Amino acid sequence: MKSFSHIFLLLGLLSVSLSTMAQSRNYKHIAQSGEIKDEKGLTIGTVSKDQIIKDFNGQKIAFIDNQGNLIDAKTNKKMGRMGKDGKNYYNAEGELEFKMKDNGNTCEIFNAAGKKIGDVHSSLKASACALACFQEKHRKHS
Template identity: 40%
Template sequence: MKTKNLTMIAIMFLMILISSGTYAQNYKQPLPSIDANGKVIDAKGKHIGWVTSDGIIKDATGAKIAHIDDQGSAVDAVTGKKLGKASKNGTYLYHVQSGASDSLTVTIPMNGICEVKDKSGKTLLLVHENYKQYGACAMHCLMIKNEHKDMKMK
């Protein structure tokens, strides 16, 4: 009888541990990410490009689509026009078709990963701390290219 009670307690404890772990995982809202090697993955898990530690942004085929210049501006590789501004803290100010500007901010690293958030505080991207400065810029450029959209350039 005593072993039966211990078995029941062990099973209940195990069930509590398993159920609490399922709440911590977010399967419904996967986020795009940039790993420690600079590989950019979209929310569906598809490899869409690369970012290098010196600010060069490439698509999945390896073709250069943009780079960050000495002033921190994101520059289109084909036209040479500015797409936005990547600040030293990882904040990225970008230009949209309407002519207005919007920004993405980057949190401090937690376990080597930073969150990129929009102005409402919604997390849009997880980026390895090695690419904190260029991560938001790279994701924005690659998403625009993959969706075949135009954006206002200065």
């Protein structure tokens, strides 16, 4: 009887750890230094204090203008913008793409469906829209 309960406990722990790994699959992080890291902790880009977003090769891919718009560096087209409340990011079509929730020194970032996709240091939350540059749909067009 004990061995069955141990097996169920082990299976339960395994399923919890697998679901946690699945939830963090596309989890990204913007550190206080401006480094943008992927789910493995690898630096995939940076955002400067001047709001310039670069990929891991140091190539400028986008910037945030003084009105909070995320602008593609190649095309000069608006990719989206931070909302007036500073907690929501809308894509170029005006659709909610992600929202932020303050959590101490960081702000957690959730996609429109409510799934956590990353976090940003609170000192850089105005730069959180930089994460949109590293989403799959934007990388395809680069």
